[in-house]
Amino acid sequence: MSHQIGRRKFILYGSAALGTSLLLKACTTPPPESGTASTPGAGSSPATGASPVSNTTSGGGDTIKVGILHSLSGTMSISEKSVVDAEQLAIEEINAAGGVLGKQIEAVVEDGNSDWPTFAEKAKKLIDQDKVVTVFGCWTSASRKAVLPVFEQKKHMLWYPVQYEGQECSQNIFYTGAAPNQQIEPAVDWLLQNKGKEFFLVGSNYVFPKTANTIIKAQLAAKGGKTVGEDYIPLGNTEVAPIIAKIKKALPNGGVIFNTLNGDSNVAFFKGMQEAGLTPDKYPTMSVSVAEEEIKAIGKEYLVGHYAAWNYFQTVDTPANKKFVEAFKKKYGDDRVTNDPMEAAYIMVYLWKQAVEKAKTTDLEPVRKAAIGQTFDAPEGQVTLENNHHLSKFVRIGEVADDGLFKIVFETKTAVKPIPWNQFVADTKGFACDWSDPNKGGKYKV
């Protein structure tokens, strides 16, 4: 009998605790948003109430609904949360400046839960139920591939903010992160010129690192470099001793390490390098998934002197970037940093806004047409949306400095045009993509 009461008591207390935490969460979510009604320019916004950006569906004809679809829980929330922050900042700024076509933008935020089928489901929900006019979202290639059929079938529009492996060019997606030729290839060229000819490739075991390494190997073979070894770690694995041992064996006197690890494995890898005495002067490591946020999580002591290739660093010296970093820190706190995917996410909201303004409607087809050729004075410099739905971007290489930010050691003078179909891979050599010409489309032979 006492057991019975105990269980009932437990359920009661349990639901009580859960209820409190839910309530508290509900109460704590609005403030950061309504609190920012006081950010610069917000005073000039006329019609809106306290919180222009919220995930409530208030309906009404005075707002334009857009979808935000990222992982707010699960493994990928580590990276995707900050991208959502950047997108909401952009939406808020646009709203404060009067919105789009005289209407306020209302963001419907959905959580993909780091689970690819959930992404597809939520994409359907955003399109069918919330009737959003566009979706900003995804991080991993797997999640993008999962939602791609949804967007193609419904002829809808996705803006994707992350550097990726290329080999895709959908009419329904705008890619504002780097294609391989805007990140990986310049990085390899720079390493060959400045750091050495012998490369060891380390990556997580999934599509991006594998494709990236195929490209790097082909490029090294073409340009006189040498791949001395290659190894993959399952996502989330943190035991790196075997890899370190192999690197030491393959490169006893030092050499270049090209790192396409993603997420937590990076932390273990750099700690392992440091432990084993593989210092950046002998073993310079070039990473393509380590940005300012990751430096904070890994600990700068382990990273100083190593390199990363991106299109944007927080330390980029442009007026637009100064404004962006300031606005971001004001909204989210002084200890936050900005990074490349966040910048790409910020850009894409503005590009969409410009396209809508040019098309004078939010209808999908006119906006898609109007989007091509849009230029924007982005924090990284002036970018242009090309006819292959990718963005021409600046390429930069940064060295991790003592303050945990990057010292830019190389940057291209002009924006590099994107090449989604890789010219180093036999299957796609000679192909290109052009959505401005109906006869060419996503993949045509040049």
Added chain:
Amino acid sequence: MLEVLEVIFNGLSTGAVLLISSLGLAIVFGLMGVINLAHGELIMLGAYTTFLVQNVCKAFGSPWKESYIFFALILAFIVGAIAGLILERGVIRYLYGRPLETLLATWGVSLILQQFVRTVNWVLVIGIAIFCLLFFGGLWVLNRLPNFQQIRKWVITVMLPLSIGIAAVTGGFLSQTYKLAVTKPWFGAQGVAVTAPKWLFGGLNIGTLTLPYVRLFIIALTIACIIALYLFFQRTSWGLRIRAVTQNRSMSACLGIPTQKVDALTFALGSGLAGVAGVAISLLGSVAPNTGQNYIVNTFMVVVVGGVGKLVGSIVAALAIGTIDYIIASKALLPLVAASKPLTDLVEFFGSTDMAKVMVFALIIVFLQIKPGGLFPEKGRTVDA
């Protein structure tokens, strides 16, 4: 010679990490038979404790900054043990002997803990504190009324929404007044950085071989934990009671051993060890909300292979799995099989971190076919007893 030494050392250190992360589970799952899927999250709490202690000690300056790791060990054990105690008293004790429910409940707890770490901020903490104070404090006070048992239902019906309401309103008020200062997450979804103290940087050089101090530290810590556990189980009266309850629960109860207290203590001990493991892994890998998930499969693997019910099984299993995993992944066997082409190809094929995992799991499956009870099977107090 040096190469053999390198293989032994790296295998040992891989095994030590496996072992220290599964020691707690060896007690909770091995001895008590509780399938605790939240074990990984207890490790994570230990890792976050390390982060907090590190930051506090940094603020105090030099002598403290370098020795934070020892305070972290003690505090992580306490944090883990308290979390385990709450878990056992609040959830698991109602589910003894029901493995499926335990499995689901602890998995739920693991999700709650992960999300808690992501979202925890001052508002949440203050809100929960106010709720607990009002609700449980109120119940405690009213408990003194003579007719409490009759009005208990009513009291709870009234008090519950009232406490939730007050806590929520206070939280809402605080977040409106102080804004970012109180609503900013303490840790956030991003991982946090734990940096090993200066004296653990670098390593011991023997010829071309480097033995990293961090690895040596973890091996030493693991050995210390095992010795401490041995002494506790063999030399103290509570250790004796735990062993007695493990072997025969009803007989122990008849002889006057407070089995409920023993359960709570055993669980807290296992959870505390998970906290200590958190300190160790924070030196090697990432400290993030999902850190625990990276270790949970490995820990169960060790305990199952070692045989449920005996600690020595887990020790041998962890070292064996660690060494085999390292040997396969690093292609250490290559010189031995150089003569034979097909064998060389085989070693090359499995010679990467991800393929080595496949191989290890395949070997474990084969092993469990031969010895289903694990290395050292012993009839403990199993889940269905």
